[in-house]
Amino acid sequence: MTAARDVAVSGMDSQEVEMGRVQAGRTRARTWRWAALLLVFSVALLPGCSKKSSSDDDIYDASGGSATGGVGEDDMARGGSLDQYRRGTLGGGEQGPLSDVYFAYDSIELSDNAREILRANADWLGENPRAKVEIEGHCDSRGTIEYNLALGAKRANAARDYLVSLGVSSSRLTTISYGKELQVCQEETESCWADNRRTHFVVGQ
Amino acid sequence: MTPLAAEEEAMSEVTRATITASPTRRRWRVGVAPLGWRVGVALLLGWTALVAAPHAARAQVRGLITGPGETAFPIAVTDLQGGGGEAGRLFGATLTRNLDLSGLFRVLDPGSFNGGGGGPEDVDFGSWASMGARLLVTGRISSGGGDVTVEARLFDVAERRQLGGKRYSGSSRDVRRMANRFADEILLQLTGEAGPFDSRVAFISTRSGRFKELYVMNLDGSDLRQLTRNQTINLSPSWAPDARSLVFTSFKDGRPKLYEMDVTTGRERLIPTGPGMVMGASFSPDGREIAVTRGGGKGDSEIALVTPDGGAISRLTEGQAINVSPSFSPNGSQIVFCSGRTGSPQIYVMGTGGGQPRRLTSRGSYNTQPVWSPKGDKIAYTGRVDGRFQIFVVGADGGEPTQITSSRGDNVDPTWSPDGRYLIFSSTRAGKAQLYFSDARGVRQRQLITSPGSDSSPAWSSRLE
Numbered sequence: 226m227t228a229a230r231d232v233a234v235s236g237m238d239s240q241e242v243e244m245g246r247v248q249a250g251r252t253r254a255r256t257w258r259w260a261a262l263l264l265v266f267s268v269a270l271l272p273g274c275s276k277k278s279s280s281d282d283d284i285y286d287a288s289g290g291s292a293t294g295g296v297g298e299d300d301m302a303r304g305g306s307l308d309q310y311r312r313g314t315l316g317g318g319e320q321g322p323l324s325d326v327y328f329a330y331d332s333i334e335l336s337d338n339a340r341e342i343l344r345a346n347a348d349w350l351g352e353n354p355r356a357k358v359e360i361e362g363h364c365d366s367r368g369t370i371e372y373n374l375a376l377g378a379k380r381a382n383a384a385r386d387y388l389v390s391l392g393v394s395s396s397r398l399t400t401i402s403y404g405k406e407l408q409v410c411q412e413e414t415e416s417c418w419a420d421n422r423r424t425h426f427v428v429g430q
Numbered sequence: 431m432t433p434l435a436a437e438e439e440a441m442s443e444v445t446r447a448t449i450t451a452s453p454t455r456r457r458w459r460v461g462v463a464p465l466g467w468r469v470g471v472a473l474l475l476g477w478t479a480l481v482a483a484p485h486a487a488r489a490q491v492r493g494l495i496t497g498p499g500e501t502a503f504p505i506a507v508t509d510l511q512g513g514g515g516e517a518g519r520l521f522g523a524t525l526t527r528n529l530d531l532s533g534l535f536r537v538l539d540p541g542s543f544n545g546g547g548g549g550p551e552d553v554d555f556g557s558w559a560s561m562g563a564r565l566l567v568t569g570r571i572s573s574g575g576g577d578v579t580v581e582a583r584l585f586d587v588a589e590r591r592q593l594g595g596k597r598y599s600g601s602s603r604d605v606r607r608m609a610n611r612f613a614d615e616i617l618l619q620l621t622g623e624a625g626p627f628d629s630r631v632a633f634i635s636t637r638s639g640r641f642k643e644l645y646v647m648n649l650d651g652s653d654l655r656q657l658t659r660n661q662t663i664n665l666s667p668s669w670a671p672d673a674r675s676l677v678f679t680s681f682k683d684g685r686p687k688l689y690e691m692d693v694t695t696g697r698e699r700l701i702p703t704g705p706g707m708v709m710g711a712s713f714s715p716d717g718r719e720i721a722v723t724r725g726g727g728k729g730d731s732e733i734a735l736v737t738p739d740g741g742a743i744s745r746l747t748e749g750q751a752i753n754v755s756p757s758f759s760p761n762g763s764q765i766v767f768c769s770g771r772t773g774s775p776q777i778y779v780m781g782t783g784g785g786q787p788r789r790l791t792s793r794g795s796y797n798t799q800p801v802w803s804p805k806g807d808k809i810a811y812t813g814r815v816d817g818r819f820q821i822f823v824v825g826a827d828g829g830e831p832t833q834i835t836s837s838r839g840d841n842v843d844p845t846w847s848p849d850g851r852y853l854i855f856s857s858t859r860a861g862k863a864q865l866y867f868s869d870a871r872g873v874r875q876r877q878l879i880t881s882p883g884s885d886s887s888p889a890w891s892s893r894l895e
Contacts, residue, residue, distance in 0.1 A: 375731035
C-alpha cells in the first residue's frame with residue numbers, strides 16, 4: 226500500500242509530482258490507539274509497574290545520597306526553599322535558626338561578614354549536635370540557567386567547606402543548588418539581586 | 431496523546447511515499463544542484479545527466495537566493511482551487527507564515543491578484559509577472575470523509591517553469607503539516623537545502639501558573655501540549671535525534687535529576703547519571719550518548735558522558751572549575767561547552783575522546799550556553815555586553831563572533847534549526863521572556879508565539895519523519 230507513483234501533471238513541462246496515499250497508515254493508527262489505551266489501563270492496574278520506577282529511584286539515591294551526606298530527601302524537602310516556593314511562601318521572611326550568607330555578583334568568595342555568620346551557624350550546630358543541614362546555593366536573576374546552577378553549587382560548597390573547617394562534621398551537611406530558579410526578591414534592582422545571591426540553611430533532624 | 435500518534439502515522443506514510451519516489455526527484459533535482467555536484471553526479475550516472483540537461487536553466491532562481499536576510503523574493507501564494515474551507519485557509523495561512531519567517535521571500539498581498547493568473551496548471555505567467563511575482567505557488571484541495579488531499583506546485587514566473595510539485599494526502603488535522611512540508615520543499619528547490627518548518631519546539635514555560643513546566647509544540651505553534659505537571663522546576667530540554675523523545679532536568683524528586691520524556695506517549699523515566707546533581711544535558715547526534723552536566727565529587731560541575739539507559743559513564747572534564755552546557759558537533763567527535771577555568775565563563779571545544787580543550791571566545795567576561803549548528807560550521811552562544819545578555823554566532827573554528835541581538839532586554843537560550851539557517855531564543859525585549867525566531871545573522875527577528883507566561887529554554891527538534 227505504498228502507492229507512490231510519479232505523475233506527469235498535464236500541461237506543465239512534464240514535471241513530475243511526487244505523491245503518496247495514506248489509507249493504510251490511518252487504519253494502523255486506529256489500531257495503535259486501542260493498543261495504547263489498553264497499555265495505559267494495564268499500567269494503572271498493576272501496582273508492580275509503578276513500584277518499578279520508585280525502585281529505580283532508590284538505586285540512584287543510594288549512590289547519589291551517600292556521596293553528599295546521610296540526610297533523607299523527604300526531610301530536606303520540608304521547609305526548604307522549593308517547599309516554600311510550592312506553598313507560595315518563599316521570600317515571606319520565614320526564618321530557621323541559621324542565617325543566610327550573601328555573595329558578590331558572580332562570586333563564590335566568603336566575605337568577612339559571611340564568615341562571621343557562618344561562625345555563628347557553626348556555634349548553633351555545636352549546641353544542637355543532632356541537627357543536620359541542607360545548604361542551598363542561590364544566584365540572582367542575571368545570567369543563564371545552567372551556569373547559575375553551577376555557581377549556586379559552588380556557593381553551597383564554599384559555605385559547607387568553611388563550616389567543616391570550623392569543626393562541623395561533613396556527614397551532617399548536604400548541598401543543593403537552585404541556581405536562579407528560586408528568587409526571594411523579584412525586582413531587577415541591585416538590592417534585590419544582592420538578596421538573591423545567598424546560601425540558605427535548612428535544618429532537619 | 432493518541433490523536434497525535436494517528437497524525438504522525440498518517441504523515442509518515444507520506445514520507446515513505448516520498449522516499450520511494452526519490453529516484454525521480456533526484457533526476458530532476460540535478461538541474462538545480464551546484465555545478466560541481468552536477469558534474470559528479472553526471473559522471474556517476476551518465477543517463478541521469480542526459481535526462482536532466484534540458485532543465486539546467488532552472489538554476490537561475492537558485493543562484494539568486496543565497497540565504498535568509500538577502501534580497502527577499504516576491505512570491506505569490508494563491509488560494510487553493512477547490513476551496514477546502516477551513517482546511518484550505520489553514521494551508522495558505524501556514525505556508526504564507528513559513529515563507530515570511532524564512533526571510534527569503536516577500537509574500538505578495540493576495541488582494542492585488544484580481545482573480546487573474548490562470549489556474550493551478552494553466553498558469554498565465556505574463557499576468558503574474560506584471561503583478562510583480564517572481565515565484566508562484568498554486569494548488570488544489572479535495573476532501574471527503576475526513577480525508578484531505580492537497581496538491582501544490584511551485585513556479586518560476588520569469589522562466590515560465592514549474593520548479594516542483596507535491597501531493598499530500600491525510601486527515602484534515604494534517605493540513606498544517608502539509609503546508610510545513612511544502613514550505614520545506616520550496617526551500618529545497620530554491621536553495622538545495624530543505625527548510626526547517628516541519629519540526630517541533632520544546633520549551634519551558636510558566637503559562638500554567640507559577641511553575642516552570644515542560645511544553646512541546648509544532649514550529650507553527652499548533653499542537654501545543656504540556657508535558658510535565660509536577661509543580662516544581664523543570665529545565666533545559668534537549669531532543670533525541672529522532673525527535674520522538676527529549677531529556678530534561680527536573681527537581682520533581684527534590685534533587686535535580688535527568689529524565690527522558692517520550693513526547694508521543696508522555697512516558698517519563700529517570701536516566702541514572704551517577705552521584706551529584708544534574709544541571710542540564712544534551713544528546714549526541716547518533717542518540718547513543720548523552721553529555722550531562724553534574725555535580726562532581728566535591729559538588730563542582732563536570733561534564734560526563736552517559737548512555738540513555740544509564741550504562742557506561744565517563745568524565746570529560748576535570749578540576750574545580752565550573753563546566754556546563756555541553757553540545758555535540760554534528761559528527762559527534764567534539765563537544766563545545768562553557769567553562770570558568772580561566773576565571774570567567776568562556777566557550778571551549780574538546781574532543782569527545784578527551785584531550786586539551788581549545789578556547790573559542792576571546793572577548794567578554796561572560797560567554798556561555800554554546801550550541802553547535804547541525805550543519806557543523808557555526809556555534810551560537812550567549813554572551814554579556816554592557817550588563818545585558820545577547821546571542822552571538824561564531825565559526826566553529828573560531829574567528830570573529832557576530833552579535834545577532836542588540837535589544838534592551840536579555841536574549842538567552844539559543845537553539846539551532848535543523849537546517850542551520852535559523853535560531854530560536856528567549857528574550858525579555860518586550861517584558862516577560864518570550865520565544866523569538868531569527869535567521870543566523872539576526873537580520874530579521876520575529877516573536878514566534880505569544881505566551882501568557884514566561885517562555886524559555888527552547889529546543890528545536892530535527893525534521894519530523
